[in-house]
Amino acid sequence: MEEQKNPLIENVNSPYLPLPQPDEIPEREREDAMGAYLMMFAALASSLPLPIINLIAAVIYYYVNRRKSRFIHFHSLQSLLSQLPTTFMNWGLLYWFIMIWTKEAWTYDDYFKGYVIAVILANVLYIIFSLLAAVRARKGRMYYFLFFGKLSYDMVFSKSNTLVYKGEREAPAKNKPPF
Amino acid sequence: MNRVSIWIDLVKLLGGFAAIWVGYVLLWPMVPDEFKPDWTLDEDLVTISIEDEEAIGDFILEAFEIEQSEVLPAAVDSGLWVIENRLLSQLDATDYEYNFYIVDNPAVNAMTFPGGNIVVFTGLLELSDTPEQVAAVLAHEIGHAEHRHVVDKLITELGITFVMAVITGGDANLIHELTQTVISSVFSRNQEQEADQFSMELLERSQIDPRALAAFFRKMNRENLDYADELEWVMSHPHNNSRIKASLEYEVGEGFESKPIDLDWDAVKAAL
Numbered sequence: 001m002e003e004q005k006n007p008l009i010e011n012v013n014s015p016y017l018p019l020p021q022p023d024e025i026p027e028r029e030r031e032d033a034m035g036a037y038l039m040m041f042a043a044l045a046s047s048l049p050l051p052i053i054n055l056i057a058a059v060i061y062y063y064v065n066r067r068k069s070r071f072i073h074f075h076s077l078q079s080l081l082s083q084l085p086t087t088f089m090n091w092g093l094l095y096w097f098i099m100i101w102t103k104e105a106w107t108y109d110d111y112f113k114g115y116v117i118a119v120i121l122a123n124v125l126y127i128i129f130s131l132l133a134a135v136r137a138r139k140g141r142m143y144y145f146l147f148f149g150k151l152s153y154d155m156v157f158s159k160s161n162t163l164v165y166k167g168e169r170e171a172p173a174k175n176k177p178p179f
Numbered sequence: 180m181n182r183v184s185i186w187i188d189l190v191k192l193l194g195g196f197a198a199i200w201v202g203y204v205l206l207w208p209m210v211p212d213e214f215k216p217d218w219t220l221d222e223d224l225v226t227i228s229i230e231d232e233e234a235i236g237d238f239i240l241e242a243f244e245i246e247q248s249e250v251l252p253a254a255v256d257s258g259l260w261v262i263e264n265r266l267l268s269q270l271d272a273t274d275y276e277y278n279f280y281i282v283d284n285p286a287v288n289a290m291t292f293p294g295g296n297i298v299v300f301t302g303l304l305e306l307s308d309t310p311e312q313v314a315a316v317l318a319h320e321i322g323h324a325e326h327r328h329v330v331d332k333l334i335t336e337l338g339i340t341f342v343m344a345v346i347t348g349g350d351a352n353l354i355h356e357l358t359q360t361v362i363s364s365v366f367s368r369n370q371e372q373e374a375d376q377f378s379m380e381l382l383e384r385s386q387i388d389p390r391a392l393a394a395f396f397r398k399m400n401r402e403n404l405d406y407a408d409e410l411e412w413v414m415s416h417p418h419n420n421s422r423i424k425a426s427l428e429y430e431v432g433e434g435f436e437s438k439p440i441d442l443d444w445d446a447v448k449a450a451l
Contacts, residue, residue: 015181107421114203118196147188154185 016157020071022140029069033137036061036076037130040083055087069165070156075137078152079130082145086126089119227339229274229294231346232330235357236294238345240280242358243298251281251301251451258447259299262314265440266321269384275324279317287399289316291323292361293330301451306398310440310447314385315378315392322377328370329361336360375422379429386438393426 043057062080066073093116099106129145136143144150155161227235263279275295281304288300297320299313307313323329333342337360345353366374379389400420 110204110207111200114200114207117203118200121199122196147185147192150181150185150188154182 015159016153017070017159019142019157020069020140025069025071025140029071030138030140032065032068032072033075034134036065036072036079037134037137040079041127041130054083058083067163067165070168071137071140073163073165074142074152074156075133077156078133078143078145078148081152082126082130082148086122089122093119226327226330226334227342227346231343232327233276233294234346235333235342236292236296238354239292239358239361240296242354251283254447254450255281255301255304258310258442258444258450259304259313261442262310262440263317265385265387266314266318266381269381270321270325273325277321277324289320290362291320291329293333295324297321297324305448305451306402307395308398308444309391309394310442310444311382311387311391312395312398314387314440315382315389315395318378318381318385319374319392321381322374323366323370325377326370326373328366328374331370332366333357333360371422372425375425379426383429383431383435386436387440388437389429389431390426393423396423396426 039061040054040058043054046053058080062076065076096106096112096115100108100112133143133145142153144153259279259281263277267277273295277295277297280296280298282298282300284300285302285305286300287302287306289303290298292298297317299317303316304313307316330342337357341353342357344350345357375392378392382389382391400423
């Protein structure tokens with residue numbers, strides 16, 4: 001198995017915590033992780049003319065779910081982070097388009113057309129990779145986007161991450177040593 | 180080391196998108212036109228025959244009660260005739276039999292009706308400094324007709340069924356609606372550019388300096404015509420500055436020699 005070759009899992013000196021394996025991740029967590037990608041689609045579609053609702057929804061989803069487990073945190077963070085640049089590019093396109101409509105000096109030049117192509121590509125890639133990631137998350141697997149995957153992994157699984165997760169919270173000690 | 184690879188990924192991602200953007204801007208202009216896909220909609224996909232268009236034109240002229248400008252002085256009529264003759268003689272292979280009408284109205288306006296019927300308001304003649312400027316506007320309107328913009332506009336706004344109903348039925352209400360659409364709706368910016376381009380090419384062939392179009396736009400700007408108060412000509416012709424630029428930058432072929440239109444324009448205007 002590919003995961004077992006990962007030197008980080010058993011390496012105590014690694015700055016990262018071992019990754020949870022599919023059989024350790026409960027159904028509920030997998031669904032929440034998958035939801036992080038799918039929910040943002042719904043929000044994206046509902047806010048197409050003015051892409052702001054999707055961002056608000058993504059941020060809320062992230063903060064509601066991130067403490068549930070590292071696996072959910074990783075996937076919702078990756079989903080949120082990868083959505084940010086896509087949304088900003090869409091905003092830029094909207095702004096540029098409005099300028100062309102209202103300002104005489106702005107025209108449909110090649111810079112605009114090139115930007116449109118880049119934005120379309122960004123959205124298509126975002127959708128395709130989000131779908132792939134959603135399927136993987138449902139199976140209890142990790143899935144790393146270019147850049148956003150590594151960044152999310154670093155933020156969530158780093159030992160320096162001090163966030164307290166529900167599943168990892170230690171039960172209050174009932175049995176205490178005598179001294 | 181691991182963290183460095185995160186930022187390397189970021190550079191790859193940004194670089195990829197920047198490359199697409201810059202690549203398009205730099206490389207696309209180098210692609211020969213014949214390899215470029217035609218993004219414009221196929222305008223001939225749904226259309227009507229020239230005969231049907233002429234029938235609609237007749238209905239509209241009737242609804243407008245426009246007839247040959249009998250009420251206007253002969254000097255104006257013959258003046259316009261000289262200008263249109265100059266243009267039409269250089270218009271090869273046209274489907275239309277052009278008719279020009281002058282309407283006594285102070286608005287600076289010219290309209291293209293279906294079937295090659297072009298209506299010019301006296302306000303436009305009064306504003307023009309030279310007959311060449313009128314020629315530029317007329318050539319622009321001919322461009323709308325030749326590119327079949329009027330028919331496209333009607334079909335887009337009303338639908339082909341409606342337009343066909345007018346042709347076959349000639350119902351007064353339908354004609355009224357159709358006439359309103361012709362008068363009130365505007366051409367797209369793309370269509371205006373096409374008409375401008377056509378105008379400049381026709382002017383060049385007619386030995387008229389294509390910059391006459393720019394001169395007319397400038398005149399409109401100078402007169403500070405309030406866009407909103409004017410009729411279709413001005414409303415549908417926004418962005419005069421970029422059009423002035425296009426007209427001034429139009430490159431005439433080698434050996435082009437402009438020949439003034441032989442007309443005492445002041446006398447024509449005085450007769451208005």
